[in-house]
Each structure stands twice: as C-alpha cells, then as structure tokens.
Amino acid sequence: MTGAEQETRTESATADREIVISRVIDAPRELVFEAFTEVRHLSRWWGPEGFTTTTKSFEFRVGGVWDFVMHGPDGTDYSEWITWTRIVPPERIELLHGESPDDPNAFESVLTFAPNDAGTRIVMRTVFPTRQLRDEAAEKYHAIEAGQQTLANLAAYVTEGARKGAQG
Template structure:
C-alpha cells in the first residue's frame, strides 16, 4: 500500500511536465512489444502521419541506442536519439529521447504494454525536464497529436502483422 501512495505522489509531482497517451491495439502484447525491438519493424511505423524514419544505428538492449532521422512531410529532417534505459519484455520499456546523446533537453518515456483481452493496451508516459519544455512540445511540435498518430501507425502495422500471422 505504501508503494501505491508513493507512486501516486511521484505522478502528481510530474503531472505538469508530462504527456500521457494510450491506445488499445488489436494484437497480442508480445507482437506489439516486438514492434519496438527490431529496426525492421520500427522503420515501418515510427513517427507521426507523413513522416518516415532512417536508422543510422540500432541496438535494442539496456544501455543500447537508436540513432535515427525523422523526415518530415515538408522535407525537414529531425535528428533523433534514444537510449534504452530499462527493458522488461513484454511489459515495459523505459527510454531517454533527445536530439543527440548529449541533449540537455532529453526527456524520459515509459511504455507499458498490458493485455486487454486478446488485444494490448499501450500507455506512453513522457516526462519532460521542465513544464516549459512540455508546453513547447505540445504547442510548437504538436506532441500529443504526433504521439497519437504514432500509436495509430503502430496499431495499423501490428494489426496487419497479426492478421498475416493468422492467415499464414
């Protein structure tokens, strides 16, 4: 019980710095989780609508990194970097995400994968270093819509994979 109270206090302490996005995906948890573990999957769905991804390097392990470029629909390239902080297959991934390894504005994200019948509920909780950085991400970069679109792309991708697996 004390753990739940501490967790609730920790969440309220970061509420003004966080974005939480969730979605139920019609695919098994293991498959949804796998979509994060292999670059061949990530490059097919990562990013908001109209964006594509080019991976420079990828190592999915605790302490490993994913260095990539997001290509916007307007031709703008965004350098991105992720370090996988903690991986607990198939239920949780913790990561640090910024523009580069030494980005002082890098933010933390926790992805939780929970069975929901035959489907999977994914909850993406992102905590920014400051409220101002969170607000800028929401207002200038449309982080909420972008996150929802990214999870929508993931849902479409793994739903197709699940269907192909059932047919194959």
C-alpha cells in the same frame, strides 16, 4: 509508504511536465512489444503521419542506442537519439529521448504494455525536464497529436501483421 503510494506521489510531482497517450491495439501484447525491439519493425511505423525514419544505428538493450533521422512531410530532417534505460519484456520499456546524447532537453518516456481482452493497452508516459519544454512540445511540435498518430501507425502495423500471421 507502499509502492502504489510512491508511484502516485511521483506522478503528481511530474503532472505538469508530462504527456500521457494510450491506445488499445487489437493484437497480442508480445507482438506489440516486439514492434519496438527490431529496427525492421520500427522503420515501418515509427513517427506521425507523413514522416519516415532513417536509422543510423540501433541496439535494443539496456544502455543501447537508437540513432536515427525523422524526415518530415515538408522535407525537414530531425536528428533523434534514444537510449533504452529499462526493458522488461513484454510489459515495459523505459527510454531517454533527445536530439543527441548530450541534449539537456532530452525527455524520459515509459511505455507499458498490458493485456486488454484479446488485445493490448499501450500507455506512453513522457516526462519533460520542465513544464515549459512540455508546453513547447505540445504547442509547437504537436506532441499529443503526433503521439496519437504514432500509436495509430503502430496499431495498423501490428494488426496487419497479426492478420497475416493468422492467415499464414
């Protein structure tokens, strides 16, 4: 079985448990990737519209952890925890995301960064442990809209940085 056949088989096996969001960003791939590597960047754009992020700890390396709180526009705080499971600069980041290290409902995300003309196509593929958890994330927490808003915030942040870099 070729790698592509294996990947297709894996994708079809998880299709009912996943959410896939993509966006083309008008900035170089290295810059888009870098926005994930340092907390000073992440804290400026991470999360959907109206959310802010407070970082407790951050270490961007395989096995490293980002422990943070997202503050919703209604004042609700959401404890979040990410561990980086694979990093291939500047093309791929794999992570496990939950409320804490022992969260049984933690989900896996794979982010890919591909050149797209002068910009970057980012694809965020999230696989939940069960279909029910995927459905709950989509319906109760509006995960698809929130993911689209998060990538829009990323796009605004890096394109502003790219413009400033071109001017500087």
